[in-house]
Amino acid sequence: MPPDYSGQNLRGRSFKGQNLTGANFSKADIRGANFTNAILKDADFTGGKAGLQRHWTIGLLIASWLLSVISGLFSIFVGLIIAYIFDIKSTQNVIIGIVSLIVILVFFIITIRKSLTAGLVAGAFAFAFAFAGAIAGAIAIAGAIAFAIAFAFVGAIAGAIAGAIAGAFAFAFAIAGAIAFAFAGAGAVAFAGAFTLFSAYIGWRSLTGDEKDAWIRSFALAFAATGGTSFRNADLTDADFTGAILKNTDFRKANLTRTRFYEAKKLDFARVDDTILIKLAVIKLLVTGNGRGKSYARANLKGANLIGADLKEANLKDAYISEATFQGACLEGANLTLTQAVGTNFTSAQMTGACVEAWNIESTTKLDNIDCRFIYLLEYPKPETDDRERRPNSGEFQPREFTKLFEEVLNTVDLIFRDGIDWKAFVNAFQTVQNQNEDTELALQSIENKGDGVVVVKVGVSDGADKEKIHSDFAQSYQLALQAVEEKYKALLQAKEEDIAFHRQQSAKIPEMIMLLAKQSINVQVDNKVENKNMTNSNDASRKIEIGSVGRDFNASGQALNLGDISGTVTNTINQLPTSPEPEKPGIKELLTQLQAAIEADTNLPQEDKAEALEQVKALAEAGKSPQEGAMQKAAKTAMKILKGTISSLPSATKLVEQCSNLLPLISNFLGLG
Numbered sequence: 001m002p003p004d005y006s007g008q009n010l011r012g013r014s015f016k017g018q019n020l021t022g023a024n025f026s027k028a029d030i031r032g033a034n035f036t037n038a039i040l041k042d043a044d045f046t047g048g049k050a051g052l053q054r055h056w057t058i059g060l061l062i063a064s065w066l067l068s069v070i071s072g073l074f075s076i077f078v079g080l081i082i083a084y085i086f087d088i089k090s091t092q093n094v095i096i097g098i099v100s101l102i103v104i105l106v107f108f109i110i111t112i113r114k115s116l117t118a119g120l121v122a123g124a125f126a127f128a129f130a131f132a133g134a135i136a137g138a139i140a141i142a143g144a145i146a147f148a149i150a151f152a153f154v155g156a157i158a159g160a161i162a163g164a165i166a167g168a169f170a171f172a173f174a175i176a177g178a179i180a181f182a183f184a185g186a187g188a189v190a191f192a193g194a195f196t197l198f199s200a201y202i203g204w205r206s207l208t209g210d211e212k213d214a215w216i217r218s219f220a221l222a223f224a225a226t227g228g229t230s231f232r233n234a235d236l237t238d239a240d241f242t243g244a245i246l247k248n249t250d251f252r253k254a255n256l257t258r259t260r261f262y263e264a265k266k267l268d269f270a271r272v273d274d275t276i277l278i279k280l281a282v283i284k285l286l287v288t289g290n291g292r293g294k295s296y297a298r299a300n301l302k303g304a305n306l307i308g309a310d311l312k313e314a315n316l317k318d319a320y321i322s323e324a325t326f327q328g329a330c331l332e333g334a335n336l337t338l339t340q341a342v343g344t345n346f347t348s349a350q351m352t353g354a355c356v357e358a359w360n361i362e363s364t365t366k367l368d369n370i371d372c373r374f375i376y377l378l379e380y381p382k383p384e385t386d387d388r389e390r391r392p393n394s395g396e397f398q399p400r401e402f403t404k405l406f407e408e409v410l411n412t413v414d415l416i417f418r419d420g421i422d423w424k425a426f427v428n429a430f431q432t433v434q435n436q437n438e439d440t441e442l443a444l445q446s447i448e449n450k451g452d453g454v455v456v457v458k459v460g461v462s463d464g465a466d467k468e469k470i471h472s473d474f475a476q477s478y479q480l481a482l483q484a485v486e487e488k489y490k491a492l493l494q495a496k497e498e499d500i501a502f503h504r505q506q507s508a509k510i511p512e513m514i515m516l517l518a519k520q521s522i523n524v525q526v527d528n529k530v531e532n533k534n535m536t537n538s539n540d541a542s543r544k545i546e547i548g549s550v551g552r553d554f555n556a557s558g559q560a561l562n563l564g565d566i567s568g569t570v571t572n573t574i575n576q577l578p579t580s581p582e583p584e585k586p587g588i589k590e591l592l593t594q595l596q597a598a599i600e601a602d603t604n605l606p607q608e609d610k611a612e613a614l615e616q617v618k619a620l621a622e623a624g625k626s627p628q629e630g631a632m633q634k635a636a637k638t639a640m641k642i643l644k645g646t647i648s649s650l651p652s653a654t655k656l657v658e659q660c661s662n663l664l665p666l667i668s669n670f671l672g673l674g
Contacts, residue, residue, distance in 0.1 A: 002020070002021065002022035002023045002024065003020065003023045003024070004023070004024045005023065005024060005025050005028050006024045006025065006026045006027055006028060006044075007026070007027045007028060008028050008029070009028075009029045010025070010028050010029060010030045010033050011029055011030070011031045011032050011033065011053055012031075012032040012033065012053060013030075013033045013034070014033070014034040015033065015034065015035050015038050016034050016035070016036045016037060016038065017036070017037045017038060018038050018039070019038075019039045020035075020038055020039060020040050020043055021039055021040070021041045021042060021043070022041070022042045022043065022044075023040065023043045023044070024043075024044045025043060025044060025045045025048050026044045026045065026046045026047055026048065027046070027047040027048060028045075028048050028049075029048075029049050030045075030048055030049065030050050030229050031049060031050060031051050031052060031053050031228070031229060032051075032052065032053040032227060032228065032229060033050070033229050033230075034229075034230050035229070035230060035231045035234050036230050036231070036232045036233060036234065037232075037233050037234060038231075038234045038235070039234070039235045040231075040234055040235060040236050040239050041235055041236075041237045041238055041239070042237075042238045042239065043236070043239045043240070044239075044240050045239060045240060045241045045244050046240050046241070046242045046243055046244060047242075047243045047244060048241070048244040048245070049244070049245045050228070050229035050244060050245060050246050050247075050248075050249045051228050051229055051245060051246070051247045051248040051249060051266075052224075052227055052228045052247075052248045053227065224248050224269070224271075225248045225249065225250045225270065225271040228247075228248035228249050228250060228271075229246075229248075229249045229250065230249075230250040231249065231250060231251050231254045232250050232251070232252045232253060232254065233252070233253045233254060234254045234255070235254075235255045236254050236255055236256055236257075236259045237255055237256075237257045237258060237259070238257070238258045238259070238260075239259050239260070240259075240260040241259065241260060241261050241264045242260055242261075242262045242263055242264065243262075243263050243264065243265070244264050244265070245264075245265045245266055246261075246264050246265065246266055246267045246269075246270050247265070247266030247269040247270065248266075248269060248270070248271075249270040249271070250270070250271045251270055251271065251272045251275055251277060252271060252272070252273045252274055252275070253273075253274045253275070254275060255303075256275055256276060256277070256303060257302075257303035257323055258303055258304075258305045258323070258324070258325050259303075259305055260305045260307070261283075261286040261287055261305070262286070262287065262289055262305075262307075263287060263288075264286075264287050267283050267286075267287055268280055268283050268284075276300050276301060276302060276303070276304060279299065279300075281294075281296065281299070282296075282299060282300070282301065282304070285304075285306070285309070286304060286305065286306070289306065289308060289309040289310060290309070290310050291309060291310065291311045291314045292310045292311065292312045292313065292314065292330075293312070293313045293314060294314055294315070295314070295315040296314060296315060296316050296319050297315050297316070297317045297318060297319065298317070298318045298319060299316070299319045299320070300319075300320050301316075301319055301320060301321045301324050302320050302321070302322055302323055302324065303322075303323040303324055304321065304324040304325075305324070305325055306324060306325065306326050306329055307325055307326070307327045307328060307329065308327070308328045308329060309326065309329045309330070310329070310330050311326075311329055311330060311331050311334050312330045312331070312332045312333055312334065313332070313333040313334060314331075314334045314335070315334075315335045316334055316335060316336050316339055317335050317336075317337045317338055317339070317379070318337070318338040318339065319339050319340075320339075320340045321339055321340065321341050321344050322340050322341060322342040322343050322344060323342075323343045323344065324344050324345070325344070325345040326344065326345065326346050326349045327345055327346075327347045327348055327349065328347075328348045328349065329346075329349050329350070330349075330350045331346075331349050331350060331351045331354050332350050332351065332352045332353050332354065333352075333353040333354060334351070334354045334355070335354075335355050335379065336354055336355060336356045336357075336359050337355055337356070337357040337358060337359065337379045338357070338358050338359065338360075339359045339360065340360045341359055341360060341361050341365050342360060342361070342362050342364060342365065343362075343364040343365065344361070344365050344366070345366040346365070346366060346367050346370060347366050347367075347368045347369055347370075348368070348369045348370070348371065349370055349371070350371045350372070351370055351371070351372040351375065351402070352371070352372050352373045352374060352375075353373075353374065353375070353376070354372070354375050354376070355375070355376045355377075355378070355379050355388070356375055356376070356377065357376070357377055357378050357379050361406060363411060363463065367402070367403045367406060367407075368403065370402045370403060372397055372402040373396040373397055374390055374391060374392060374396055374397065375390075375391055375402070376388040376389060376390055376391075377389035377390075377391060391405065411460060411461050411462070411463060411465070412445060412458050412459065412460055412461065413458070413459045413461055413467055413470055413471060413474070415456070415457040415458075415459065415474065417455045417456075417457070420455065421455045421457075422481075422482055422485055424481075424485055424612070425478060425481035425482045425484075425485050426457070426478065426481075427612075427638070427642065428477070428481040429474055429477035429478040429480075429481045430442075430444075430459075430474075430638065431619070431634075431635050431638055432473075432477040432481070433470060433473045433474045433477055434631065434634040434635065434638065435631040435634070435635065436473050436477075437465075437466075437469070437470060437473065438630045438631050438634070440461055440462055440465045440466070440470065441460075441461070441462045442459055442460070442461060442470075442634075443459065443460040444457065444458070444459055444460075444641075445458040445459065445460045446458045566611055566614050566615065567596070567600060567614060569618060570596055570614050570615075570617050570618045570621065571596070573618050573621040573622060574589055574592050574593055574596065574617075574621045575589075576621070576625065577589035577592070577621060577624050577625065586666075587670070588624045588627075588667065588670040588671070589624070591663055591666055591667050591670065592617055592620060592621050592624070592667065594659070594663055595617055595659070595660070595663050595664075595667070596614065596617050598655070598656050598659040598660070598663070599613045599614060599617065599656065600614070601656075602654070602655065602656040604654055604656070605646070605656065609646050612642065612646065613642075613643060613646045613647075616639040616640075616642050616643050616646075617639075617643075619635055619636065619638075619639040620636055620639050620640070620667060620671070622635070623635055623636035623639070623671055624670070624671065627670070627671045627672055628672065633671070633672065633673065636671050636673060637673055640664060640667075640668060640673065643660065643664065644660075644664070647660050
């Protein structure tokens with residue numbers, strides 16, 4: 001039974017490293033409590049109050065006021081230097097005052113327009129001309145941090161108090177200066193007031209999330225969270241902070257997977273280094289649930305809890321939303337182009353009109369009960385058209401049709417070849433991968449010619465397959481087969497690189513025999529653009545492999561292949577099979593011999609196709625030695641598909657077609673292929 005601490009006073013308590021899965025902390029006072037390294041999965045913190053205990057608040061606020069005092073003292077000092085402008089009796093003092101004023105004005109302008117860092121650089125550069133530049137930078141840092149800390153503690157009221165104190169000190173010292181320096185004192189007072197306002201502005205700007213001075217905000221929040229509630233490195237998976245007060249709380253390195261922050265208060269004043277909360281826009285989205293029409297392009301929303309969120313027409317292009325939950329969320333018209341959605345929960349989401357071009361989903365992505373009438377597969381229309389690949393092409397999805405559409409791509413491996421493909425190397429690699437993964441059913445689903453030499457081969461895999469291993473196995477096997485073929489090409493072409501380059505250009509032509517390898521073509525091309533980055537660095541189910549420049553074909557220069565060598569090898573392999581004990585009933589050896597003879601005698605088959613067909617006869621003969629082995633059966637199935645694809649390009653009246661139609665079924669039965 002999970003512990004129940006609801007409504008209790010837990011201020012300053014330590015739960016460090018404890019397993020508190022499912023614990024109830026609702027409406028509890030956990031100010032100053034320590035949950036470092038604790039396991040808090042499914043914990044309930046709704047309505048809880050986190051942050052600083054009273055004595056820490058007072059102590060740290062005093063520290064921020066001291067910084068304000070220091071800022072005020074420095075501002076008086078610089079003010080007195082600038083006040084030299086009024087010392088008309090000394091030309092040297094007037095010059096010092098004018099130069100100091102110019103340096104300070106430049107510092108003000110650069111800091112406001114660029115950042116405090118840029119202003120400091122300008123101040124340091126100006127130091128060569130006037131000492132006031134460096135002093136101004138120091139004042140601005142002290143003042144800005146003081147105001148930022150004050151705001152981080154108790155908001156605008158404390159900031160105003162800190163400003164009043166800094167101004168009071170500056171004013172007091174200015175009065176003292178006025179007694180001694182008359183006109184100089186008046187200038188010092190004016191400068192002190194201006195610098196106090198300037199420091200307050202920089203501090204306020206940093207806390208609003210302005211990237212110009214993000215480091216000030218980080219420093220102030222880190223300082224303000226000292227002694228506050230700590231969830232550092234805690235596991236808060238599926239924890240609920242709905243309505244909780246989270247000011248001055250430490251979430252550094254916490255696991256915030258699906259952590260609920262809806263209507264949480266002061267979360268923007270928590271220390272959130274190394275989490276998705278580092279961006280204020282993300283905090284606002286998680287707290288309000290309202291991102292309608294807003295842009296979260298390239299945002300890190302990994303594991304974000306956006307149940308029921310309004311993201312209608314939001315831009316989530318290239319966003320990282322893996323493991324996030326959008327249950328019941330409105331994503332109508334949203335741009336999900338290139339989003340990483342591995343393990344994301346879209347159950348019951350509304351997605352009509354959303355764009356899902358090249359999004360990255362896999363079998364762990366939940367698409368149940370999606371409310372969607374239509375979607376778009378392209379972010380932008382095709383050139384000179386308004387076609388964004390709407391699905392369905394007309395009408396609307398029927399129930400579950402949306403889910404069915406994407407189930408076809410959840411268990412696929414996409415092999416992308418640029419500048420062509422060497423089919424001989426591909427077939428060899430495919431057979432090798434089948435042998436290396438005997439427990440996984442591999443099937444060629446489709447082959448797509450994208451143009452410009454780009455070929456995409458989709459390979460279907462069974463549920464639970466190790467797609468990362470298949471990815472690696474094929475990449476390695478293809479490269480090894482490619483190297484072997486390359487050596488052969490070089491020998492045939494006498495190592496003429498020009499001819500090899502020409503040969504690569506021809507490889508984009510997809511042979512008819514390979515096209516027929518597909519068991520089932522995919523009616524809807526989801527990934528219409530060849531995008532690669534949406535599949536990298538993730539163990540997804542729709543892996544893409546960049547093969548590189550691998551364009552080649554079977555016959556490098558169009559010259560006749562030496563079929564005699566190939567035929568002799570095939571004959572030797574067939575002869576290793578046992579002879580049929582009944583002469584009137586041919587066995588596997590006799591059938592393959594007939595098939596070999598029919599292929600060699602055919603005059604309609606191109607030389608390269610004839611060579612490939614003989615290679616497949618050899619593969620069948622190898623399988624005939626151990627027809628019951630799973631690896632051999634897979635190799636035999638692939639060989640049969642290639643043979644059928646080869647003869648399909650011939651006229652139906654051709655003798656070879658007739659002979660194959662009789663021989664292939666008998667061979668298939670002998671090998672137990674069904």
